[in-house]
Amino acid sequence: xxxxxxxxxxxxxxxxxxxxxxxxxxxxxxxxxxxxxxxxxxxxxxxxxxxxxxxxxxxxxxxxxxxxxxxxxxxxxxxxxxxxxxxxxxxxxxxxxxxxxxxxxxxxxxxxxxxxxxxxxxxxxxxxxxxxxxxxxxxxxxxxxxxxxxxxxxxxxxxxxxxxxxxxxxxxxxxxxxxxxxxxxxxxxxxxxxxxxxxxx
Numbered sequence: 001x002x003x004x005x006x007x008x009x010x011x012x013x014x015x016x017x018x019x020x021x022x023x024x025x026x027x028x029x030x031x032x033x034x035x036x037x038x039x040x041x042x043x044x045x046x047x048x049x050x051x052x053x054x055x056x057x058x059x060x061x062x063x064x065x066x067x068x069x070x071x072x073x074x075x076x077x078x079x080x081x082x083x084x085x086x087x088x089x090x091x092x093x094x095x096x097x098x099x100x101x102x103x104x105x106x107x108x109x110x111x112x113x114x115x116x117x118x119x120x121x122x123x124x125x126x127x128x129x130x131x132x133x134x135x136x137x138x139x140x141x142x143x144x145x146x147x148x149x150x151x152x153x154x155x156x157x158x159x160x161x162x163x164x165x166x167x168x169x170x171x172x173x174x175x176x177x178x179x180x181x182x183x184x185x186x187x188x189x190x191x192x193x194x195x196x197x198x199x200x201x
Contacts, residue, residue: 018069018076025062025083029090032059036090040097044105052098056091063087109173110195117162120145121175124160131158155179174199 011017032055039052063084070080120142124131127141131152138148138160150160157179163172174185176197185191185201192200 014073014076018073018079021062021065021069022079022083025066025087028059028062029086033090033093036094036097039094040100042101044101052094056094059087059091106192106194106200109198109200114173114195114198117145117173117175120148120162121160121177124150125158125177128152128158135161153179153182159185172201174201 012020035052035055039048042048066080066084066087070077070084073080120138123142124138130136130141131150133152133154135149135151138150139146142148145162147163148161150158152158155178158177159182160175160177161172162175173194174181174191176199180186181191181199185199188201190201194200
């Protein structure tokens with residue numbers, strides 16, 4: 001028997017596959033846009049972060065699928081180029097809404113969050129004779145910040161580091177007492193001035 005497209009196990013027609021990919025892509029774009037708004041307005045949540053990354057991975061597969069269709073199926077090229085552009089657009093939108101979280105966090109810290117750190121800063125500055133140019137842990141000087149550390153700089157200023165989460169040195173707050181931030185910290189694009197001597201990293 002000669003094989004045909006209608007036989008069991010054969011690929012569906014190209015037009016059907018194109019419409020199916022288009023429907024899945026449109027559904028993804030609509031759902032991801034709505035979820036991006038929810039993500040941006042919700043408080044920090046590790047589960048939500050994982051779901052966000054998983055959704056981005058699915059979107060990557062859809063972009064690749066649409067690009068393959070655009071390159072290999074001339075008849076459907078414009079449709080799939082438009083769908084790929086829509087995916088890129090919703091990603092841009094999602095990064096914008098994710099920024100809402102960051103803005104709220106920074107506003108909260110400048111308004112009231114720093115109060116929880118200022119007593120620790122006062123204790124460190126009162127014991128500055130215990131600090132050297134080598135970074136040292138502050139367990140013996142402050143309480144409530146087990147992973148905080150500090151050191152003195154050549155200009156006599158003091159830099160104090162407060163990781164936000166236990167052991168999470170990739171994000172937290174810095175307090176610079178006098179002088180300028182150390183050059184290696186100041187040139188880091190993730191270092192942002194918040195208020196007075198406070199910075200986020």
